[in-house]
Amino acid sequence: MKHFNKKALLGAALATLTAIPAIAQERISAVVIDGYPARALWVKEFTGFFIPEVDRRLAETGNYVMDWQENYGGSIVKPRGVLEGVQLGLGDIGIVTTIFHSSKLPSQGLAAVTPFVASDARAVAKAVDEIAREYPAMQNEFAAQNQVYLATGVVLDSYQVFSTSPVASVSDLEGKKIAGAGMNLRYLEGIDGAAGVRGGLTDFYNMLQTGLVDAGMLWPEAAATFKISEVAPYMLNANLGAVNSKTVTVNQDYWNSLPDEVKDVLKAVAVDYRDHVAGIAMDRAAASKAAYVEAGGTIVEVSAEDRASWASAMPNIAQEWAANLNDRGEPGTQMLESYLGKLEAAGFTGVRDWTTE
Numbered sequence: 001m002k003h004f005n006k007k008a009l010l011g012a013a014l015a016t017l018t019a020i021p022a023i024a025q026e027r028i029s030a031v032v033i034d035g036y037p038a039r040a041l042w043v044k045e046f047t048g049f050f051i052p053e054v055d056r057r058l059a060e061t062g063n064y065v066m067d068w069q070e071n072y073g074g075s076i077v078k079p080r081g082v083l084e085g086v087q088l089g090l091g092d093i094g095i096v097t098t099i100f101h102s103s104k105l106p107s108q109g110l111a112a113v114t115p116f117v118a119s120d121a122r123a124v125a126k127a128v129d130e131i132a133r134e135y136p137a138m139q140n141e142f143a144a145q146n147q148v149y150l151a152t153g154v155v156l157d158s159y160q161v162f163s164t165s166p167v168a169s170v171s172d173l174e175g176k177k178i179a180g181a182g183m184n185l186r187y188l189e190g191i192d193g194a195a196g197v198r199g200g201l202t203d204f205y206n207m208l209q210t211g212l213v214d215a216g217m218l219w220p221e222a223a224a225t226f227k228i229s230e231v232a233p234y235m236l237n238a239n240l241g242a243v244n245s246k247t248v249t250v251n252q253d254y255w256n257s258l259p260d261e262v263k264d265v266l267k268a269v270a271v272d273y274r275d276h277v278a279g280i281a282m283d284r285a286a287a288s289k290a291a292y293v294e295a296g297g298t299i300v301e302v303s304a305e306d307r308a309s310w311a312s313a314m315p316n317i318a319q320e321w322a323a324n325l326n327d328r329g330e331p332g333t334q335m336l337e338s339y340l341g342k343l344e345a346a347g348f349t350g351v352r353d354w355t356t357e
Contacts, residue, residue: 025062025063025064025065026063026064026065026259027064027065027066027067028064028065028066028067028258028259028262029066029067029069029092030066030067030068030069030092030093031069031071031090031091031092031093032046032051032068032069032070032071032091032092032093032094032095033071033072033076033077033082033085033086033090033091033093033094033095034046034071034072034077034079034082034094034095035072035073035074035077035078035079035080035081035082035097036072036073036079036095036097036201036202037072037073037202038072038073039225040201040225041155041221041222041225041277041280041281041284042095042153042155042246042277043072043095045273045276045277045280046070046095046273047070049272049273049276049277050248050269050270050273051066051068051070053269053272053273054066054265054266054269057265057268057269058261058262058265061261063259063261064259064261064262066262071091076090076091077090077091079097079100079200079201079202080097080100080200082094082095082096082097083096083100083101083104083105083145083147083249084145086145086146086147086249086250086251087145087146087147087251089251089253089254091251092250092251092254093248093249093250093251093254093266094147094248094249094250094251095153095246095247095248096147096246096247096248096249097181097200097245097246098244098245098246098247099112099181099182099183099184099243099245100181100182100200102182102183104141104144104145105138105141105142105145106141106321106324106325106328107135107137107138107141107325107330107332107335108138108141108152108244108247109182109183109321110128110131110244110321110335110336110339111124111127111128111154111241111242111243111244111339112182112183112184112243112244113183113186113317113318113320113321113354114241114318114336114339114340114350114354115159115184115187115240115241115311115314115350116239116240116241116307116310116311116350116351116352117241117340117343117348117349117350117354118241118242118343118346118348118350119157119158119239119241119242120157120242120282120346120348121154121155121156121157121242121277121278121279121281121282122154122275122278122279122282123242123343123346123347123348124154124241124242124243124244124278124343125152125153125154125242125244125274125275125277125278126274126275126278126342126346127339127342127343127346128152128154128244128339129151129152129271129274130342131335131338131339131342132149132152134338135330135331135334135335135338137325137330137331137332137335142247142249143252145249146251146252146253147249147250147251147252148249148250148251148252148255149247149249150247150248150249150250150266150267150270151247151248151267151270151271151273151274152244152246152247152274153244153245153246153247153248153273153274153277153278154242154243154244154245154246154274154277154278154281155221155245155246155277155278155281156218156219156221156222156242156243156245156281157219157220157221157242157281157282157285158219158239158240158241158242158285159184159217159218159219159238159240159241159243160217160218160219160220160223160235160236160237160238160239160240161173161178161215161216161217161235161236161238161240162208162215162216162217162218162223162228162232162234162235162236163176163214163215163232163234163235163236164208164211164214164215164231164232164233164234165214165234166234166298167215167234167236167300168300169236169300169302169303169306170191170236170238170302170306170309170310172236173188173191173194173215173236174191174192174193174194175192175193175194176193176194176195176213176214176215177194177195177197177212177213177214177215178194178195178196178197178213178214178215178216178217179196179197179198179199179203179204179207179208179212179213179215179216179217180196180197180198180199180216180217181198181199181200181201181217181245182198182245183243183317184217184240184243185197185198186314186315186317187217187240187310187314189313189314189315190310190311190312190313190314190315191310191313197212197213199213199216201218201222201226202226204216204218204226204228205226205227205228205230205231208228208231208232209230209231215232215236216228216232217240219281219285219288220235220284220285220288220289220292221281221284221285221288223235223288223292223297224288224291224292224295227295228292229292229295229296229297230295232297233296233297233298234297234298234300235289235292235297235298235299235300236300236302237289237299237300237301237302238302238306238307238310239302239307242281246277248270248273250266304351307351308351308352311350311351311352312352314352316354316357318336318354318355319354319355319357321336322335322336336354336355337355340354340355
């Protein structure tokens, strides 16, 4: 009969455990790019929310761990270069500012062509993202750029007009040069003599300071972040509306190389990031206006009559947008009607019906 002491038994147990091969945790590199600086709301929250949330969910199984490499502020691409950067593989994941690419991503202009409807980032983000999932047009446009669409982002509660000189109403913008970043330049076609000047958020301060423009269209949170009150101390609170301007995308070749578990986590967290950023945008809206006034800015409220007159004076850019997509074989009219229907169901009806001439 053999006799085993505790030491022998422990040694045998350890030998058995060490003989079992450990499950290898695969490390996956992910290069993230955006041309905007780290202080920009959506970039800051990508670092502070998106990445940690992906890591947390992957840690639940322990099969994969991401090796994040973040590159912002022009280190790899400028703000307008994210779409091409992801397309070429300069970044694996990017935050594309879609308003710079109306010709390549026309369907992304849906919220931009329907101003004066909803000044709620959460409602607009959800509605646009649902349209992207219900109709193939948006995802197909990114696929043509070698990218996989993850989610739409809305980082602003509403475009407002910030001016270097006093304004009391919309008529005070007549004959002015006004900076904008994309489709919102079309809003100026309803104001006599107003001229749109294309620029980006990081350019607006210098454009206003140097007199290149007399005013700029941006939102209060961005005005606070980029210290716009120093050069444009008058804000016309016109509530032009929230607009989707950011989309998280993934390089197609990189996506194809990812395990299904990682793909599923990225898709799920992108939607949570969408709602998270939109929520912060709304939370900061009132505080940003207060900060603007505290920094020396003056806010002028636009009357309901003035807003309605401005909207009515504009060309129907929504109908133009829909017709353009229809001509491409996409259901532009249905997308427009569905989008506005979603907003109406959420409690938002515009001062103009963009579905009619």
